[in-house]
Amino acid sequence: MGKLDFIPATDLDEVDRRGNYRHLIQNFAIDESINVIWAKAGGAKTTFAFYFAGHLAKQGLEVAYIDTDNGALLLKTRGYDKIIKEVGENLKYINADMLDDPQKQIAELLENIEKNAGKDKYKNCAFVLDSLKFFLDGRTDSDARINRLIVFAKIIRRSGGSVWILSHALKSGDRMEGGRSITDSIDEQWQVEGIGIDELEAHFLLTPYKYRMPVKKIGFSVCRKTITLKPLDPLIATMTIEEKDFVDKVKIALETEPLGQNALLKAVGVDHADRFGRESLAKYTGKFWRMEQDGKRRVYKILDTVDTLTQ
Numbered sequence: 001m002g003k004l005d006f007i008p009a010t011d012l013d014e015v016d017r018r019g020n021y022r023h024l025i026q027n028f029a030i031d032e033s034i035n036v037i038w039a040k041a042g043g044a045k046t047t048f049a050f051y052f053a054g055h056l057a058k059q060g061l062e063v064a065y066i067d068t069d070n071g072a073l074l075l076k077t078r079g080y081d082k083i084i085k086e087v088g089e090n091l092k093y094i095n096a097d098m099l100d101d102p103q104k105q106i107a108e109l110l111e112n113i114e115k116n117a118g119k120d121k122y123k124n125c126a127f128v129l130d131s132l133k134f135f136l137d138g139r140t141d142s143d144a145r146i147n148r149l150i151v152f153a154k155i156i157r158r159s160g161g162s163v164w165i166l167s168h169a170l171k172s173g174d175r176m177e178g179g180r181s182i183t184d185s186i187d188e189q190w191q192v193e194g195i196g197i198d199e200l201e202a203h204f205l206l207t208p209y210k211y212r213m214p215v216k217k218i219g220f221s222v223c224r225k226t227i228t229l230k231p232l233d234p235l236i237a238t239m240t241i242e243e244k245d246f247v248d249k250v251k252i253a254l255e256t257e258p259l260g261q262n263a264l265l266k267a268v269g270v271d272h273a274d275r276f277g278r279e280s281l282a283k284y285t286g287k288f289w290r291m292e293q294d295g296k297r298r299v300y301k302i303l304d305t306v307d308t309l310t311q
Contacts, residue, residue, distance in 0.1 A: 024056060032162060034150070034153045034157055035163065035164050035187060035188045036132070036165045036178075036183075037167070037206075038169055040169045042194070044192065044202075045166055048192050048206075049166055050083050053126070054083045054084075054227035061125060062090055065091060065092070066094045066106065068131065069166070075095070113156070114152060117156065117159040119159065121159045127156055127163050128166070132149075132168070133167075136149060146178065176191075190206045190207065197288075200225065201221045202222045203221050204221075204232070219236075246268065246270075246276075246280050247280070249268040249269070250288070253268055254289055260300075288302075290303055
């Protein structure tokens with residue numbers, strides 16, 4: 001009899017039976033993991049989260065989206081309600097604005113999620129919490145509250161599910177709220193950047209910070225009609241900073257009215273003879289704006305969209 005025989009050792013055969021990492025989306029979403037997604041102002045984290053949750057639900061996972069950050073009216077303005085309806089019953093969406101006592105009722109919901117946890121109880125399930133500050137009672141600097149949330153997330157992970165928590169950037173925009181305490185406690189932290197939208201697709205880049213799991217920097221184009229993700233168009237993924245700045249200026253210039261090519265280049269501060277300006281206009285036609293021929297005159301118009309990536 002050994003002196004430590006009273007300590008129950010981990011069954012390594014059970015570890016083997018669990019197998020390897022299971023990718024829900026290759027190089028990005030891994031089953032039984034805890035993740036935080038954050039963005040700078042205008043980074044489109046909520047827009048991405050709705051499409052991501054919808055995509056998982058369309059793939060057959062059961063997804064719970066607990067939204068404490070977006071008002072009910074914003075759902076319609078952004079078109080998120082259409083995503084929820086399109087996906088169907090696999091996406092269970094809860095909005096705090098629609099509850100009589102959000103703090104109390106969501107706390108009760110989280111307790112029920114914990115009570116229903118158990119071995120494989122949340123297999124093929126994903127939980128999206130939007131956003132971090134609410135679930136920490138506004139105290140992103142509180143280690144005690146952070147630890148409690150992480151315990152909740154680990155209960156889900158041990159039960160076979162994955163957790164995705166949305167967070168804001170600091171006012172400086174260079175780091176995530178919650179800082180090191182959150183980063184140290186989770187499997188992966190992602191920064192998301194919305195890099196454009198066209199009539200059919202929305203485009204995103206996601207950068208991991210920890211590389212604790214087999215993940216890498218990745219881009220997605222979301223089909224807005226079918227709510228499915230596919231690898232990002234290389235044309236958009238390889239945009240230079242100069243091109244991205246040019247595209248942003250053109251989109252702003254076209255918000256008010258259609259413009260001819262010379263007038264448009266002038267509006268964004270580029271000479272009409274500038275080769276970069278003319279080539280960039282042609283390169284991104286059909287991606288961020290469209291061009292119509294009016295006799296010999298080229299007229300550029302912003303693409304019609306349901307929403308914009310400003311969340």
